Amino acid sequence: MTSAVGRANDKVAHIIAVLVFGHMRRMLLLGALAGLAACPRGATTGGGPPPPLPPGGPAAGGPDLPETRLELPSIPAKIDVTTSAPNDNQAPDKRSAVLDILKAENDREMATLRKQTDPAHYLAYQLVEQRLVNMESEGGSLLLDSDDTVRNLDVEVRVGKPELDNYHALADDSNGLNAPFTRRGVVPFGDDKQALSSALWIETDRRYREAVSALGYVRQDQSTLKSRIVAPDFSPETAETHIEAPTRLEFNKPQWVERLKRCSVKALHGQATRGTCGVIFQQTTTYLVNSEGSQIQTSWTNAQLSVSVGVKADDGMNLSRLEQRFGRTPADLPPDSELDKMIATVTGDLDALHDAPLAEPYVGPAILEGRAAGVFFHEVFGHRIEGHRQKDLTSGQTFASYVGKDIAPEWLSVYDDPQIMTLNGIQLNGFYRYDDEAVRARRVSLIDRGKLVGFLMGRNPIPGFLHSNGHGRHSPQLPPVARQGNLVVEVARSVTRNDLEKMLIEEIRKQHRPYGMIFTDISGGFTNTSAFAPQAFKVNPVMAFRLYPDGRRELVRGIDISGTPLVALQSIRAASREIETFNGVCGAESGWVPVSASAPSLLIEKLEVEKGFVPPDRPPVLQPPAIRRWERP
Numbered sequence: 001m002t003s004a005v006g007r008a009n010d011k012v013a014h015i016i017a018v019l020v021f022g023h024m025r026r027m028l029l030l031g032a033l034a035g036l037a038a039c040p041r042g043a044t045t046g047g048g049p050p051p052p053l054p055p056g057g058p059a060a061g062g063p064d065l066p067e068t069r070l071e072l073p074s075i076p077a078k079i080d081v082t083t084s085a086p087n088d089n090q091a092p093d094k095r096s097a098v099l100d101i102l103k104a105e106n107d108r109e110m111a112t113l114r115k116q117t118d119p120a121h122y123l124a125y126q127l128v129e130q131r132l133v134n135m136e137s138e139g140g141s142l143l144l145d146s147d148d149t150v151r152n153l154d155v156e157v158r159v160g161k162p163e164l165d166n167y168h169a170l171a172d173d174s175n176g177l178n179a180p181f182t183r184r185g186v187v188p189f190g191d192d193k194q195a196l197s198s199a200l201w202i203e204t205d206r207r208y209r210e211a212v213s214a215l216g217y218v219r220q221d222q223s224t225l226k227s228r229i230v231a232p233d234f235s236p237e238t239a240e241t242h243i244e245a246p247t248r249l250e251f252n253k254p255q256w257v258e259r260l261k262r263c264s265v266k267a268l269h270g271q272a273t274r275g276t277c278g279v280i281f282q283q284t285t286t287y288l289v290n291s292e293g294s295q296i297q298t299s300w301t302n303a304q305l306s307v308s309v310g311v312k313a314d315d316g317m318n319l320s321r322l323e324q325r326f327g328r329t330p331a332d333l334p335p336d337s338e339l340d341k342m343i344a345t346v347t348g349d350l351d352a353l354h355d356a357p358l359a360e361p362y363v364g365p366a367i368l369e370g371r372a373a374g375v376f377f378h379e380v381f382g383h384r385i386e387g388h389r390q391k392d393l394t395s396g397q398t399f400a401s402y403v404g405k406d407i408a409p410e411w412l413s414v415y416d417d418p419q420i421m422t423l424n425g426i427q428l429n430g431f432y433r434y435d436d437e438a439v440r441a442r443r444v445s446l447i448d449r450g451k452l453v454g455f456l457m458g459r460n461p462i463p464g465f466l467h468s469n470g471h472g473r474h475s476p477q478l479p480p481v482a483r484q485g486n487l488v489v490e491v492a493r494s495v496t497r498n499d500l501e502k503m504l505i506e507e508i509r510k511q512h513r514p515y516g517m518i519f520t521d522i523s524g525g526f527t528n529t530s531a532f533a534p535q536a537f538k539v540n541p542v543m544a545f546r547l548y549p550d551g552r553r554e555l556v557r558g559i560d561i562s563g564t565p566l567v568a569l570q571s572i573r574a575a576s577r578e579i580e581t582f583n584g585v586c587g588a589e590s591g592w593v594p595v596s597a598s599a600p601s602l603l604i605e606k607l608e609v610e611k612g613f614v615p616p617d618r619p620p621v622l623q624p625p626a627i628r629r630w631e632r633p
Contacts (some may be wrong), residue, residue, distance in 0.1 A: 025582050072493035077577050077600045079080040083419040085566035086433040086440040097191040098491035099297050102289045105200040110291045118212045122158040124290035136278035137260035152187030152476035155203045159211040170221045231461040247299040249283035251330040266343050269353040272309040280304050294438035298565035303330045307342045309350050316617035319353045321346035326583040352555050359556035362609040366517040370580025374597030375522045377601035380537050380565045386482040387455040390462045396535045402452045408569045410450040411493040417443035418485030428596040429583035430485035437472035444469045458482040475591025489599035491575040500576045515546040538562045558612045577602035
């Protein structure tokens with residue numbers, strides 16, 4: 001699959017896997033890769049009408065069945081984490097000359113900018129050097145083989161005062177007059193002082209001129225409005241110094257090429273007409289200095305492995321399944337034995353989807369299994385508690401007035417902690433020690449026993465939350481804003497997975513529904529945060545099952561989950577004891593950042609399901625050429 005999201009003014013794209021969505025103002029878009037399980041035993045995947053319900057049940061018009069109420073025992077879901085504090089992994093003797101050059105030039109430039117008619121109150125340099133290795137195989141041959149290294153420079157100049165500066169949002173900026181420039185700063189490789197200093201000087205001068213122009217628009221805007229400054233535009237923070245040794249990206253390329261070729265041959269199994277296997281290896285080193293005195297040098301590697309299969313159904317719907325694994329290094333990725341299991345999962349799921357009937361609109365009880373529940377919370381809740389949205393006049397500010405109020409069951413809590421390295425033995429993709437605004441990462445409680453208690457904060461204050469909690473993040477060329485890191489849903493009361501399903505069946509009978517729904521994987525969707533449109537979300541499940549009152553399951557396809565966030569959160573009725581994690585990357589107005597979300601399976605009292613879009617297309621007229629297919633032993 002290819003990763004691409006069209007970005008336009010005022011549009012926020014959110015994606016955790018690889019999808020393409022259209023243009024919509026102030027809309028967050030989501031794609032998730034969960035690929036949790038193959039078709040469960042006993043599932044019915046054939047077409048035709050659903051099997052008849054047993055006689056006597058309410059859905060069949062008979063007498064009510066006796067209720068079997070299950071209490072929620074005071075047993076919390078299991079969460080074991082390992083963390084790394086911001087002061088870990090220090091290596092002062094590995095300080096790079098690049099950091100010294102950035103610091104010297106920052107001091108020199110700031111000494112001049114402070115004396116201008118429109119003085120700068122803050123100047124930051126971030127230089128990111130990244131090596132990206134991307135290999136992909138399809139049908140037994142290498143399709144993509146790239147190994148590139150790039151350097152990006154971001155210069156942040158703030159003119160005015162922290163209370164009101166050039167980053168202040170205009171009351172009406174439909175023409176993008178004060179939109180930040182998304183130009184890539186050009187900077188040479190190496191540590192030549194003259195070359196780097198010249199690049200810093202040129203980019204700083206450009207950014208200062210742009211900042212002065214932007215501040216003029218802000219002042220003009222303020223002169224025509226009543227006082228609308230609800231919080232400062234910037235929060236000063238404590239200077240930090242942290243030096244890490246540069247990492248090395250080590251892997252055996254010939255071995256990986258052969259593994260990917262074998263994998264892509266095996267992926268062409270059953271109904272699949274497309275099977276790809278790929279890896280992405282990254283090595284990143286960042287150098288960050290600012291006029292407050294912070295000097296931060298961090299370095300890390302990460303790796304991901306993906307298996308993807310696809311086919312076009314007889315009715316024209318494009319079907320696909322994707323499984324991915326993440327690690328800190330290529331050595332952390334799974335061995336061949338687990339890779340074969342990934343292949344078996346995606347090909348088995350694809351075969352089942354190919355034969356599954358289309359779903360119908362539905363409102364009723366449902367279970368979101370672990371990773372699907374994590375994606376659900378990331379989308380429905382996570383983006384709406386990013387702090388800067390609470391004072392954005394064009395945003396719906398869903399939770400701005402809910403601090404201290406109940407928004408979820410009293411046994412449910414949510415926090416975000418970028419310091420977590422592993423949760424229940426799974427490496428988390430959202431780990432970092434310092435954010436992109438030189439602030440220490442820290443755990444932030446968001447929901448405490450059902451009550452909203454906090455927001456994710458960068459250095460853009462809001463009333464009652466005047467300082468950053470280490471969540472200001474971005475990708476090169478874009479200004480940082482508050483973003484999620486490792487989102488964790490924890491519950492003080494839980495039941496076993498089997499009991500959760502019994503509770504779903506009880507809800508089916510109680511609500512007189514013919515069936516309930518179980519969602520094990522969500523592939524994409526979007527949420528709207530704009531005040532100009534409904535505060536609604538829509539997510540696209542891939543693996544969705546009808547659960548009948550007698551316990552039978554039926555896989556269906558072609559549906560979307562929709563709803564509003566406050567109703568969805570208050571519809572949670574129970575949670576399982578097992579926690580599952582999805583890892584991925586998330587894109588919003590500040591670009592792409594690595595994230596994770598961990599959650600138990602959740603029972604939702606009422607969830608709305610809509611029919612998904614089925615393209616007016618047909619399968620290929622011609623049969624594919626002979627394909628080498630791997631047969632399972």
